[in-house]
Amino acid sequence: MRKWTLILAVGALVLTAAGCAKLQSRNEINTGVASFKNAQYPDAVEHFKKAVEYDPSFVTARLYLATAYMQQWIPGADSEENKQMAKAARDQFQKVLDQDPKNSNAVASIASIYLNDKKLDDAQQWYEKLAAVDPKNPTAYYSLGWVAWSKWYPADQKARVDMGMKLEDPGPLKDKKVKEELKAKWLPVVNEGLKNLDHALELDPNYVDAMAYENLLFRERADLADGKPEYEKDVKTADGWMQKTLDTKKRLDDEKSKKAASGGIVQETK
Numbered sequence: 001m002r003k004w005t006l007i008l009a010v011g012a013l014v015l016t017a018a019g020c021a022k023l024q025s026r027n028e029i030n031t032g033v034a035s036f037k038n039a040q041y042p043d044a045v046e047h048f049k050k051a052v053e054y055d056p057s058f059v060t061a062r063l064y065l066a067t068a069y070m071q072q073w074i075p076g077a078d079s080e081e082n083k084q085m086a087k088a089a090r091d092q093f094q095k096v097l098d099q100d101p102k103n104s105n106a107v108a109s110i111a112s113i114y115l116n117d118k119k120l121d122d123a124q125q126w127y128e129k130l131a132a133v134d135p136k137n138p139t140a141y142y143s144l145g146w147v148a149w150s151k152w153y154p155a156d157q158k159a160r161v162d163m164g165m166k167l168e169d170p171g172p173l174k175d176k177k178v179k180e181e182l183k184a185k186w187l188p189v190v191n192e193g194l195k196n197l198d199h200a201l202e203l204d205p206n207y208v209d210a211m212a213y214e215n216l217l218f219r220e221r222a223d224l225a226d227g228k229p230e231y232e233k234d235v236k237t238a239d240g241w242m243q244k245t246l247d248t249k250k251r252l253d254d255e256k257s258k259k260a261a262s263g264g265i266v267q268e269t270k
Contacts (some may be wrong), residue, residue: 013149013191021055025051025058026051028048028051029060031047032046036244045072059096062095063092063105065105066091066096070089073089086117093110100110101133104137106129107126108137108139111126111127112131120151121214123142130246139200140200140208141197142196144192145197145210146192146213149216155182159178159182162178163175172225172227182224186224190217191221193217194214197210201240206248212241214241215242219235
């Protein structure tokens with residue numbers, strides 16, 4: 001009887017300790033959030049670290065820790081300290097995914113780090129993962145379209161320069177052999193980018209940035225056309241997207257102004 005009493009007592013102590021640790025973890029979260037809101041990001045990191053130590057299973061604490069690291073990272077800065085900050089953020093987001101593989105916030109954040117770091121292949125991989133875990137997220141598909149344009153645009157412009165074509169000269173590309181080589185490599189990339197932008201607009205018909213990149217991808221795809229009629233067709237489609245971009249932006253801005261004037265709550269335009 002004493003044996004079972006002892007076991008129950010020890011069990012109660014373990015539960016009490018676990019409950020206390022969870023409470024301490026949440027206290028550290030609250031303090032860390034206050035520091036974060038005051039832009040005291042190193043302090044926020046330390047509090048979120050403690051929150052994770054107290055309760056390693058608390059996914060939100062690790063997500064906040066990763067976000068505090070990410071907030072201190074400066075895209076494009078080459079210092080070792082800055083690179084380590086990006087790595088620390090990615091590592092913590094990955095640990096979130098180890099615990100919660102479908103955490104779309106963690107996937108989107110890793111994708112964003114790679115995108116802002118101009119690591120386009122990695123960004124594409126992670127935005128594809130985001131589309132898989134959050135298929136109704138238009139940003140995932142828009143970003144895949146943006147990546148496609150970012151890969152194709154430099155190749156298109158280099159080909160124009162190499163052929164002695166000015167950037168404003170009408171296409172298609174003059175050198176047929178080079179054009180066919182580019183088409184074999186890049187046309188599938190461009191078409192997939194357009195497909196993803198289409199899907200982003202199916203999910204959010206007012207996605208102005210997606211419209212803008214429909215314009216750009218069609219306009220630059222025209223350089224791969226076999227002849228003038230095909231070239232002009234893509235340019236005409238691009239012009240249509242440009243006008244739709246301008247019209248939609250104006251309409252959304254007008255709606256925003258009217259709501260602001262009436263004292264309504266207004267959602268920011270993408």
